Amino acid sequence: MTSPSRCAKKTTHRRRKEARPGELTAAALDLFVEKGYAATRLDDVAARAGVSKGTLYLYFDGKEALFKAVVREGILPALAEGESLVAGFAGNSEELLRAVVIGIWRLIGSQRLGGIPKLIFAEAGNFPEIASFYHEEVIQRGTTLLSSVIERGIARGEFRAVDVHVTVHLVIAPVLMRMIWRHSIDCCAIAGVTDEGYFAEYFEIMLRGLRKSPSGKAN
Amino acid sequence: MTSPSRCAKKTTHRRRKEARPGELTAAALDLFVEKGYAATRLDDVAARAGVSKGTLYLYFDGKEALFKAVVREGILPALAEGESLVAGFAGNSEELLRAVVIGIWRLIGSQRLGGIPKLIFAEAGNFPEIASFYHEEVIQRGTTLLSSVIERGIARGEFRAVDVHVTVHLVIAPVLMRMIWRHSIDCCAIAGVTDEGYFAEYFEIMLRGLRKSPSGKAN
DNA sequence: TAAATTATTGACCCTTCGGTCAGTAATTTT
DNA sequence: AAAATTACTGACCGAAGGGTCAATAATTTA
Numbered sequence: 001m002t003s004p005s006r007c008a009k010k011t012t013h014r015r016r017k018e019a020r021p022g023e024l025t026a027a028a029l030d031l032f033v034e035k036g037y038a039a040t041r042l043d044d045v046a047a048r049a050g051v052s053k054g055t056l057y058l059y060f061d062g063k064e065a066l067f068k069a070v071v072r073e074g075i076l077p078a079l080a081e082g083e084s085l086v087a088g089f090a091g092n093s094e095e096l097l098r099a100v101v102i103g104i105w106r107l108i109g110s111q112r113l114g115g116i117p118k119l120i121f122a123e124a125g126n127f128p129e130i131a132s133f134y135h136e137e138v139i140q141r142g143t144t145l146l147s148s149v150i151e152r153g154i155a156r157g158e159f160r161a162v163d164v165h166v167t168v169h170l171v172i173a174p175v176l177m178r179m180i181w182r183h184s185i186d187c188c189a190i191a192g193v194t195d196e197g198y199f200a201e202y203f204e205i206m207l208r209g210l211r212k213s214p215s216g217k218a219n
Numbered sequence: 220m221t222s223p224s225r226c227a228k229k230t231t232h233r234r235r236k237e238a239r240p241g242e243l244t245a246a247a248l249d250l251f252v253e254k255g256y257a258a259t260r261l262d263d264v265a266a267r268a269g270v271s272k273g274t275l276y277l278y279f280d281g282k283e284a285l286f287k288a289v290v291r292e293g294i295l296p297a298l299a300e301g302e303s304l305v306a307g308f309a310g311n312s313e314e315l316l317r318a319v320v321i322g323i324w325r326l327i328g329s330q331r332l333g334g335i336p337k338l339i340f341a342e343a344g345n346f347p348e349i350a351s352f353y354h355e356e357v358i359q360r361g362t363t364l365l366s367s368v369i370e371r372g373i374a375r376g377e378f379r380a381v382d383v384h385v386t387v388h389l390v391i392a393p394v395l396m397r398m399i400w401r402h403s404i405d406c407c408a409i410a411g412v413t414d415e416g417y418f419a420e421y422f423e424i425m426l427r428g429l430r431k432s433p434s435g436k437a438n
Numbered sequence: 439t440a441a442a443t444t445a446t447t448g449a450c451c452c453t454t455c456g457g458t459c460a461g462t463a464a465t466t467t468t
Numbered sequence: 469a470a471a472a473t474t475a476c477t478g479a480c481c482g483a484a485g486g487g488t489c490a491a492t493a494a495t496t497t498a
Contacts (some may be wrong), residue, residue: 013445013446013494014445014447015445015493015495017445018239020445023278028335034344035344035345036341036342036344036345038258039257041484041485042485049449051446052447053448053487054446054448054489055445055446057445057487058445063486084310105261118341119342121253121340121400122337122340122341122402122403123255123341124404125253125255126255126258131403131404135404146358148278161424162420163412164422166302166417169397169417170393172390172396173393173395173397174388174392174393177388177392178388180340181340184339184340184341184343184344185339185343185354193382196390197385201381201385201386202389205389205428206424206428209424209425209426209427209428210424223470226444231456231478232464232477233464233475233476234464234474234475235475236474239475260453260454261455261457270475270476270477271476272456273459273476273477273478274459274475274476274477276456277459277476281457282457353457
């Protein structure tokens with residue numbers, strides 16, 4: 001029982017040096033999000049990418065390098081997009097906050113990438129190298145991004161003079177938690193609620209909480 | 220190299236049937252919170268409790284039963300306390316919401332137990348039995364508890380007519396995220412912020428978002 | 439077509455860990 | 469003190485999985 005190959009149609013294996021890395025990171029993203037970091041088997045990643053484990057090691061130094069490649073390829077572009085959005089935005093800060101949060105949700109939260117934060121929070125303690133990598137390349141940048149939005153709102157007299165550092169965390173928490181729910185016990189809890197319904201109430205509460213004038217209807 | 224025993228002072232082991240279960244669940248809580256569910260070794264749990272792995276199996280059927288015991292012993296009493304608080308509360312709903320959230324933080328979030336939600340979210344997918352156990356015994360009860368507070372506020376004309384289901388998740392998200400940060404990459408992010416500072420801004424934003432009258436200063 | 443090159447394989451090594459159980463030692467009973 | 473009871477131990481088993489590497493097959497070069 002040697003189960004010779006994986007490809008039913010082509011008994012022989014093909015040599016496709018160019019395509020391998022992308023196929024491997026795609027497969028890895030699927031499995032990392034589904035199983036977590038430690039529980040993902042490199043055998044399975046390789047199999048899903050249509051190669052053997054040995055091939056995986058030809059393109060990546062190991063599990064850690066593979067994971068970093070997944071994050072760099074998937075999350076950093078989304079952050080860059082958010083940064084350029086803020087840099088060139090002309091409207092009021094309420095609209096900007098909406099645009100940034102919705103953008104994060106559209107590019108990360110609603111995609112398979114939305115499972116990465118959960119994985120990081122969960123396994124940071126057991127994999128310090130990955131934790132510091134993610135902290136430096138994603139969390140710091142993301143925090144700075146949101147801080148700039150809040151600070152802009154305060155500077156323009158649109159938001160109250162909140163504690164920016166704390167508020168960034170309060171603003172992003174419901175977004176992160178929706179990603180986390182979606183990738184764990186999502187089953188019944190928020191299952192019946194659409195993204196639209198969730199974020200509508202989220203913005204209503206959050207912007208009422210941030211607005212300087214308590215008279216509402218600033219939009 | 221047999222490393223005969225663990226206890227340096229008493230070469231002999233003691234028989235303490237009554238004390239073992241509590242010592243084992245205490246050790247297990249420490250390690251589950253520190254390492255996560257899958258990564259916690261029963262050998263280590265036993266060692267921290269001062270017994271051998273064999274002894275652990277005398278008191279618990281295995282890892283899963285041990286974990287359930289930890290949750291039942293640690294989290295369910297806190298939920299019960301919240302329920303009785305709501306049942307007998309006389310003040311306005313804003314105060315009640317504050318009391319319930321602060322209570323959850325005091326009894327769970329700020330304790331080692333605050334590491335449990337992270338573990339559950341992270342490993343629910345890999346351990347369905349634990350996920351459904353936690354969902355039925357903790358999440359449903361907790362959601363119902365918070366729903367009753369929001370509904371009370373709406374019924375008394377203190378809160379806007381928000382979507383209760385969604386709002387429960389929005390209200391608890393920053394609390395859960397603070398637990399999660401504290402037990403993962405807490406390092407720099409919220410490290411400099413006290414619980415008081417965090418929750419002060421949290422209540423300010425959340426209650427402005429919930430209040431019916433937009434004139435502020437309802438407290 | 440033959441030789442050289444290189445992408446790919448998968449069996450293998452080694453460690454880890456949940457779970458088992460025959461044996462040992464502490465305690466109680468007689 | 470001897471016998472009976474039972475709390476406790478730790479060596480062991482089997483499965484799992486990260487990482488290695490000699491062998492093999494596809495492709496390129498001569």
